[in-house]
Amino acid sequence: VRPLYVEVALNLPVKTCFHYRVPESLAETLVVGGRVRVPLGRRTLAGFVVGFPERPDAGSPKDVLEAVDPEPLVGPEILRLTRWMAEYYRCSWGEALHAAVPAGLRRGKGRSKREPMVARLSMERDEEEGELSRIGRRSPRARRLVAVLREMGGEAELARLLKRSGAGRSTAKMLARRGVLRIERSTGAPGLPVQLEIPVRHRLNPEQTSALRPICDAIRAGAYRTVLLHGVTGSGKTEIYLVAVEEVLRLGKGAIFLVPEIALTPQMIEIFRNRFGRVAVLHSRMSEGERARQWKAVREGRLRVVLGPRSAIFAPMRPLGVIVVDEEHEGTFKQQTTPRYHARDVAVMRARLEGAVAVLGSATPSLESYRNALEGKYTRVYLSRRATRAALPKVEVVDLAEETAEQKRFSLISRRLESRMREALGRGEQVILFLNRRGFATFLTCRRCGFVLRCPRCDISLVYHKGEGLVFCHYCFYQAPAPEACPDCLWPRMAYMGYGTERVEEAVGKAFPEAVIARLDSDSIRRGEKPEAILGAFGAGKIHILLGTQMVAKGLDFSSVTVVGVIYADTALNLPDFRSAERTFQLLSQVAGRAGRGTRPGHTVIQTFNPRHYAVEAARTHDYFRFVREEMRARQALGYPPFGRLLRILFSGRDEAKVIRAAEAAAEQLRSGLGAAPSPGPRFEKGGAILGPAPAPLALLEGRYRWHIIVKGQGVGEIGKAADILESVPRPPAGVKRVPDIDPVSML
């Protein structure tokens, strides 16, 4: 039967799909999962064919203009999965599908055979400033182009850059001629370093063997199961993942391996390549074309192992045997733009829909996963010992208040940490230092009037970067030269407060003049340092002290690192978020685990003003269970996850009064709607609550005021009801954006 009509899912914030007539000429060509070009209003859009209805739901449907794909771009599995996402996360099916397909494939079919042109900043800042002023003040376009490129991280596809900055090709060419930019065809995947330690393959110990059993049993049975693999750092989780993947491959199925963006290290890629030969890697730093190529190879069954971040959960692998989510507790699995999905939860759903096994691995499982395991929704397996029989590092906590009092001054590196570092360096061992703050000074203040320099668009303090002599907003990339005098009272000097990686680098350089120090954070990368090169040099022993942010905390495995220092453990702890203790504990445990992975014992020194906090205390004693006990109690008392569900509704706009009014109106509608819940539905008063509206912790971001409402419910039913109410009431006035976030991970 020839289809007369198609149902099309468009990437619009509109819940419904649209029906079109199929012209005779296309009746044979259209397929479910392929895309079509269709008219909508006065535009033409591409959307996914999701069905062939017998009769249209509109009076006189328009004609499909053309077929975009000769064959389905997504299979029935991804269609089903995205439909579930749309329902659960309250987006349209089209938006979910849009997120599930890499950009390089979406636009033009194979037309973009050639790599796109990419523009990169290629000058030091002062040089660039000089060149720009020579070009003259009458060319705001050039300035705007450079500013936009800087915001995009110093490197961007030329086409996108021109569109965003509104500048023309000629402006870009002129800047390239003057050396401000380099414009070249993107080269694809970054090269891998020469030397990296590949852990040798160990025989599984008895604990690992029994952990593997429920995983492999389910894989062989082809049955859905989610396994929470809880293993202390260094307990050999990776080896279990690898054996599970091997098992899947033996059965002729495929595997998806998700890692947090930050942990997609060359080291991990190398382990996989080493073990499985060809592996599809979907890396955000790869060009669109390269990612599209890998995706196609997966769809055609040429690659059976996919390694990637969040979005790799949509890899068109069929049949699927196992999905591994490594570091499942990581917040980066949650997308912070529509559709706001959590890749770990999507992974579990996908495994369920496709009869696959999901393995969620972590040394510090999220409370959500832990509770699911306790309730029997997941199978929990526990690895209590380090595979290499190396002891867990000895963790020492330094009370910064005490240290400051005793030394009569505040010092970034306590005497304890310094002596541990000296011992290690003396033995030819290596050191990792961790600090979760980039830049030099975290804020500038005036000693006379107390003025603190803030971002005009975000109202958070500007961070001083000494290397560039500029202050930066870490949220919106606003930048300005660091003021000499106080802008408020004109006092001639500003005081540099707070400590970032740049400042620690300087202090460590002074204390250890003979050591080779490298810094690894997004600033050093932006300035052209290759993380692969730094890690390669560190692995080869050419660098003695590696200092950095998150990037040094995750997934690094170097056997000669014996000392790890946490410069300041309180950054995460002081965030206004109910998960701050959990984040702190996870981070400290993870960082501590970088020490003593080889045969020599490790030491971790944690510097903090909160030495008695249970997150710090539990990290010191490597006691996950103690942490969970305390944290569960706190969450239960307040009805926070995992004991309740949250819906966060964020309102933002340039006119604060309007934003507040919109949020208040919505809260009122929620209150009356939920209070009157019909009897079959869950009663709301019990345990549920509508919090706010209140200003979000980041109350002003990029010039937009932000207020939010938090709906706390006992289960999905309640927050779902709240989301239904929002959809049924009139939309907020123009100029106010309302974004619902189901299961929010960050409340900032």
Added chain:
DNA sequence: AGCACGCCGACT
């Protein structure tokens, strides 16, 4: 989202 239609204020 993007675009129309539609109804009230200061300006060529």
Added chain:
DNA sequence: GTCGGCGTGCTC
């Protein structure tokens, strides 16, 4: 008298 603000509704 119009140009244009954005509030409201619709797009197959």
